[in-house]
Amino acid sequence: MSDPWLTIIGLGEDGAAGLSSASRAALAAADIIFGGSRHLALAGAGARGRAWPVPFDIAPVLAERGRPVVVLASGDPFWHGAGGSLSAHLAPGEWVSHPAPSTFSLAASRLGWRIEETVCLGLHAAPFERLVPVLGRGVRAICLLRDGPAVRGLADWLSARGFGPSELTVLESLGGPSARVRQTTADTFDLVDASYPVAVAIEARGAAGLPRASGLPDELFASDGVMTKRPVRALTLSALQPRAGEVLWDLGAGSGSVAAEWCLAAPGATADAVEARDDRVANIQANAAAFGIAHRLRVTGADWPGALAALPRPDAVFVGGGATPSGIEAVWGRVPAGTRMVVNAVTIETEALLAACHAERGGTLLRIELASAEPLGRMRGWLPARPVVQWSVTT
Numbered sequence: 001m002s003d004p005w006l007t008i009i010g011l012g013e014d015g016a017a018g019l020s021s022a023s024r025a026a027l028a029a030a031d032i033i034f035g036g037s038r039h040l041a042l043a044g045a046g047a048r049g050r051a052w053p054v055p056f057d058i059a060p061v062l063a064e065r066g067r068p069v070v071v072l073a074s075g076d077p078f079w080h081g082a083g084g085s086l087s088a089h090l091a092p093g094e095w096v097s098h099p100a101p102s103t104f105s106l107a108a109s110r111l112g113w114r115i116e117e118t119v120c121l122g123l124h125a126a127p128f129e130r131l132v133p134v135l136g137r138g139v140r141a142i143c144l145l146r147d148g149p150a151v152r153g154l155a156d157w158l159s160a161r162g163f164g165p166s167e168l169t170v171l172e173s174l175g176g177p178s179a180r181v182r183q184t185t186a187d188t189f190d191l192v193d194a195s196y197p198v199a200v201a202i203e204a205r206g207a208a209g210l211p212r213a214s215g216l217p218d219e220l221f222a223s224d225g226v227m228t229k230r231p232v233r234a235l236t237l238s239a240l241q242p243r244a245g246e247v248l249w250d251l252g253a254g255s256g257s258v259a260a261e262w263c264l265a266a267p268g269a270t271a272d273a274v275e276a277r278d279d280r281v282a283n284i285q286a287n288a289a290a291f292g293i294a295h296r297l298r299v300t301g302a303d304w305p306g307a308l309a310a311l312p313r314p315d316a317v318f319v320g321g322g323a324t325p326s327g328i329e330a331v332w333g334r335v336p337a338g339t340r341m342v343v344n345a346v347t348i349e350t351e352a353l354l355a356a357c358h359a360e361r362g363g364t365l366l367r368i369e370l371a372s373a374e375p376l377g378r379m380r381g382w383l384p385a386r387p388v389v390q391w392s393v394t395t
Contacts, residue, residue, distance in 0.1 A: 004093060006061070007070045008077045008086060010100035011035075013176025013197070015042035023098045026070055034061055035072030038197075043072055056125075058085050065094070074197065075102035080122030080144060103199050106174040107142050110181055111201055118142055123150075128157040129292035133264050135163065136209025141202045148194040155189035162207030169201040170194055210291075214238060214261060222283040222290070223255035228320055228344065231370055232388050233257055239342045239364075239392040240316045242266045249314045250274070251304040251331070252321025256284030256297065262316075263293040270296045272311045274304040276322075305330050319343040323350050328357060335395050345389040354391040363393025 007026035012018045019027070027033065033045040040049035053060060061071060076099040077083030083097055104120045107113075119134045119141035134141065145151055151170055158166055164187030172180045172195055182191060185205075210216065215234030221227060228236060236258055240248065242265040250259035250273040259271035273284050281301040288297040300307050304319075305327045316339060317331055323343050331341065341363075345351045358365040367389050371382040 002093070004096045005066055005068060006086070006090065006095040007068075008083050008095060008097040009043075009070055009072055010075050010077050010081075010098060010102075011039050011042060011072045012075060012100045013042070013173045013179065015176075016044060018100065018175070019043075020098055026068075026096075026098070029068050030070040031067045032064055033070045033072065039072040039074070045072075058082070058089065061086065062089060075100050075105070079104065079120075080124075101175065103144055103171075103174060103197065104142050107169075107171050107199050107201055110171065110174070111169060113140055113142075113201070123154075126295075127289070127292065128154055129289060129294075132290070132292040133210060135202075135204050135207075137204060137206070139202075139204040139209070141204070143200050143202065145196075145198050145200060147196045148198060151191065151194040151198060151200055152189060154200055155184075155186045158186035158202070159189075163202075163204055165205035167203040167205065171199045171201065173197060174199070210264070212264075214265065216257075216261060216264075218257075220290075221255050221257050221260070222286040223257070224279065224283065226280070226321075227255040227257050232344065232368060232390075233261065235366075235368060235390065236318060236342055236344065237261055237265065239390065240318060240340060242269050242316070244268050246270075246315035247272070247312055249308075249311055249317040249331075251317065251319045251327075252276075252323070253284055253299075254280055254320055256287050256299070258318050258320060259284070259297055260287050260291055260293060262318075263288075263296045264291060268296075270298070272298045272300065272314075274300045274302055274307045274311070276301065276303045308334050314339055316340040317342070323353060325353060325356075328353070332361075332395060337395055339395045340392070341395060342390060342392045345391075346386055351389045354389055357393075358391055361393055363391055366390045366392070 009023045032050055033048050034050050037051050071082060073081040077097055079102045108115045121130055122144045124144050124146040166186045168184050168186055170182045170191060214237035215230045218230050242262045244266045245268040248262045248271040250271055253259055253273035253275040256273045259273040262271050263269050275281050275284060281299055284299045288294040308330055314335055317335060343354055345354050367387055369387045373382055
């Protein structure tokens with residue numbers, strides 16, 4: 001096997017002085033050195049330096065395959081860095097990496113925080129909403145931000161969502177001679193001169209954050225009223241059994257509430273929501289953004305029986321609307337053996353369909369009858385909703 005042509009080097013704010021002998025040797029031997037302008041200057045790349053294109057693209061690196069090339073990244077290249085983007089397109093023998101301490105490690109060392117008990121997020125190219133699933137009272141998080149103004153933006157975002165009392169530690173240029181650490185709170189934030197590279201450590205105070213049990217309050221979702229309501233949604237998620245890294249099809253998705261809670265329920269879980277109406281597609285997209293899961297909840301605007309061929313292989317399927325004999329048959333014919341399938345019915349016709357499916361294919365048929373107390377003049381009475389029939393089966 002030939003030697004690797006690409007060396008990925010983690011660089012700290014102390015520049016070349018902090019590099020290992022292996023990293024220095026790779027830099028000396030490189031024909032081309034890729035990195036951000038700041039990194040190229042810190043490493044003294046000179047005429048061999050090539051700044052990353054904007055928007056970021058690894059194609060220029062891959063185009064030099066076979067030549068001795070160095071890529072400079074901040075700290076640990078495989079923790080919110082370029083390393084993962086590059087290695088996904090390379091064979092194992094093509095590259096080697098020399099990491100340095102990450103900003104997360106440097107920040108935790110300054111604060112005395114256990115990294116294993118701290119949420120670490122790269123928000124330099126992601127929305128602040130990525131914090132929504134993880135923030136709650138007492139949570140500690142370290143966030144990498146794209147620039148100084150983003151620090152103010154994060155403080156404002158936290159305050160607007162009830163986390164104003166949260167303690168913020170702003171950490172700039174850690175590991176270098178210009179390192180600076182300052183403390184404030186989100187609602188009293190008055191720093192105007194924070195500069196990149198910057199991280200913000202959050203000790204969350206104020207709002208309680210999202211509940212983690214299935215069945216989030218209905219009012220948290222953008223909806224036209226057509227959605228799987230909270231109690232039924234909780235039972236539906238229980239039947240779907242979300243697990244880490246699994247894929248859900250949410251067919252006839254309505255507001256996408258089931259798909260959203262599937263993504264929130266387990267690390268790396270993803271969902272494909274299919275909905276025919278444009279206004280409901282917009283609601284699903286709004287919900288995905290609001291919960292910080294737009295990168296894990298994909299939305300297709302279409303009648304779902306015709307969209308199945310383009311969807312990735314699922315681990316579970318939920319049919320929330322539009323179930324027909326041909327649609328159920330189409331799903332059954334496309335999913336792999338062992339797929340968990342749940343179908344809810346609120347009409348007499350669909351209830352009859354599910355009874356027939358249960359008789360033919362087995363599984364569990366559940367009739368859900370709920371009643372809520374509502375004002376009736378000066379009294380309160382129980383107003384039953386139309387029963388929901390749920391069929392769950394493993395293919």
